Amino acid sequence: MRVRREPPKGTVIGFAFSVASCSLSWQDQVMACHHDLAQVDIYEKLPVPFGLVRFGVAPDHPEVKNVINTFTHTARSDRCAYYGNVTVGRDVTVGELQQAYHAVVLSYGAEDNRVLGIPGENLSGVYSARAFVGWYNGLPENRDLKPDLSCETALIVGHGNVALDIARILLSPLDFLRTDITDCSLAALACSKVKRVWLAGRRGPLQVAFTIKELREMINLPGTQPVLNPADFTGLENAVKDAPRPRKRLTELMVKTALEKPREKAAMVQAAIPRLWGLKFQRSPQEVLPTPDGTRVRGVRMALTRLEGLGESAKAVPTGDVEELECGLVLSSIGYRSLPLDPAVPFDTQHGVIPNSSGRVMGVPGLYCSGWVKRGPVGVIITTMNDSFDTAQSVLEDLQGGVLDVSVSREGFGAVGSILHSRGIRPVSFSDWEKIDAAEVARGKAAGKPREKIVDPQEMLQLIGH
Incomplete structure (x- = not known):
């Protein structure tokens, strides 16, 4: 979620929700939107969004996937930006994200x-x-x-x-x-x-x-x-x-x-x-x-x-x-089980989680976590929703309590985009995803299905001219 209106003294309150795998916790962004100066950028490993809702929910449970409508509404907010095709920990480090944003939330689930x-x-x-x-x-x-x-x-x-x-x-x-x-x-x-x-x-x-x-x-x-x-x-x-x-x-x-x-x-x-x-x-x-x-x-x-x-x-x-x-x-x-993402991020290998207190990463101010990488791979969608509300509330409390230093402006994607460009990485925007979405729906209609997923990332990128 992005802030189009800057707070006093030219500071920008920016949050990066960094998703390295396919278990995106979009509820965090909805909560962060409660702060009217919050600008949230979402980084996702794949070109396509929605994580486990797309890749984990059983295909014969389409009603569960209706939550995508809420996610889409959030992503279209003028205070939100989506950057797919970006692997955090490889294309950009967590340390680089921390330099670009006031807060970084890791919500990359359990990819093993x-x-x-x-x-x-x-x-x-x-x-x-x-x-x-x-x-x-x-x-x-x-x-x-x-x-x-x-x-x-x-x-x-x-x-x-x-x-x-x-x-x-x-x-x-x-x-x-x-x-x-x-x-x-x-x-x-x-x-x-x-x-x-x-x-x-x-x-x-x-x-x-x-x-x-x-x-x-x-x-x-x-x-x-x-x-x-x-x-x-x-x-x-x-x-x-x-x-x-x-x-x-x-x-x-x-x-x-x-x-x-x-x-x-x-x-x-x-x-x-x-x-x-x-x-x-x-x-x-x-x-x-x-x-x-x-x-x-x-x-x-x-x-x-x-x-x-x-x-x-x-x-x-x-x-x-x-x-x-x-x-x-x-x-x-x-x-x-979750895996370590970046050497800069503490990780409990025995339990497969990032050590945290209510989503606050232990010993790293301004770094947060949510979802399975926070509490382990248990529960259903509603469990993850409630968990992400807890993390988002911690971010807002730290913002209001002065734990997060917003006296210095952060460039957000302005800085990260330059890093990605220098490394030959071209992010996928949400409007790019909507082109992929339209193609999948059209292919599905031809086959008598609601959607035919494109499974090759290179084909996805070719479709949007990357």
């Missing part, structure tokens, strides 16, 4: 994934959830993934919303996916042989991380049947009587689903319903098993676990027993 750390993880047919989601959502770095969907059984390791998203995409009728999913992904899914998807977690039903909306959507997915073991839910209705309402309702839905479709009917269900999915609890992957030629996955050896402790804090402890689950596709959905 946690690994299983087990033998066989690098076999063909094993993918991270992050890469798979990026593939079907058109994230440029994952456009060439080409996952092998020629098997009948897939195993997803993880019990979060992303795991359910992937299961739903694998099993959905194609008509459900004619949204902004990429054409190459839609074509691959049309040829997919996957008809069984198991979601395994090392803990139990009371520790699942997905939410009731996503579970209900999965249960009601046409042409599919949930297969849950009633024994996994014995006594849980009493155990959650005093639990918070969201956890209680979620558990009750799992119990109801398990009791309605007993395990002993699984064979009959399998014969009648072409596609199945189920939740497997207290199983921790121990080894990805190779095919006889050693080239790709044929299954996963799982360590059975028991729980120590109660509720959210329960720990999974191996029992010593193991079982093998046959599958030809493994997707690891055990979490994301």
Whole structure:
């Protein structure tokens, strides 16, 4: 957000929201707009904006992407400027941004994934959830993934919303996916042989991380049947009587689903319903098993676990027993992690966050952080919104309290633009993005979809004459 009106004494209150990956927290800019002298410039690694709303939200959840309308309204403000195609930490350093602005907010999310750390993880047919989601959502770095969907059984390791998203995409009728999913992904899914998807977690039903909306959507997915073991839910209705309402309702839905479709009917269900999915609890992957030629996955050896402790804090402890689950596709959905951005920025490698207090980066006045790089990769969009409000409030408090020195004018993009020009970097403006947007919508209309994403950054730049 830019200030077109300068405050007294010629000073300019400038904020740079530096986004190095694809998890842009635009709510910060909305909050900063509450200060009528604030000028906010947004730096984004990719030529296109909207981060995880564009590349993380499932393509069959278009209603969630309506928040883009708010983002667009903010970006069109005469106090806001967007500069895409700029990688902070490479094209311009954080130190250079700090010299150009009174405050810099880092909101670059978690651009890496946690690994299983087990033998066989690098076999063909094993993918991270992050890469798979990026593939079907058109994230440029994952456009060439080409996952092998020629098997009948897939195993997803993880019990979060992303795991359910992937299961739903694998099993959905194609008509459900004619949204902004990429054409190459839609074509691959049309040829997919996957008809069984198991979601395994090392803990139990009371520790699942997905939410009731996503579970209900999965249960009601046409042409599919949930297969849950009633024994996994014995006594849980009493155990959650005093639990918070969201956890209680979620558990009750799992119990109801398990009791309605007993395990002993699984064979009959399998014969009648072409596609199945189920939740497997207290199983921790121990080894990805190779095919006889050693080239790709044929299954996963799982360590059975028991729980120590109660509720959210329960720990999974191996029992010593193991079982093998046959599958030809493994997707690891055990979490994301942030990476260090710049040597000038403190970073806690153990927890994968920038050390901070309410978004204020520890020991670096004028530097702030928001989103997953601030508090870790947890929560949904509303969680990130509330978190970004907290950071934006810290910026405003520091501005009003004199912590930020605005007695000296800062050049903002005037200085950064010169640096980028000297390094051969040509930023993409928001009006440039709107040309890309129009092209995507036109291509989508021709294909009977709301949008066909351009997945090659070079094609994006050529389209706008860069």
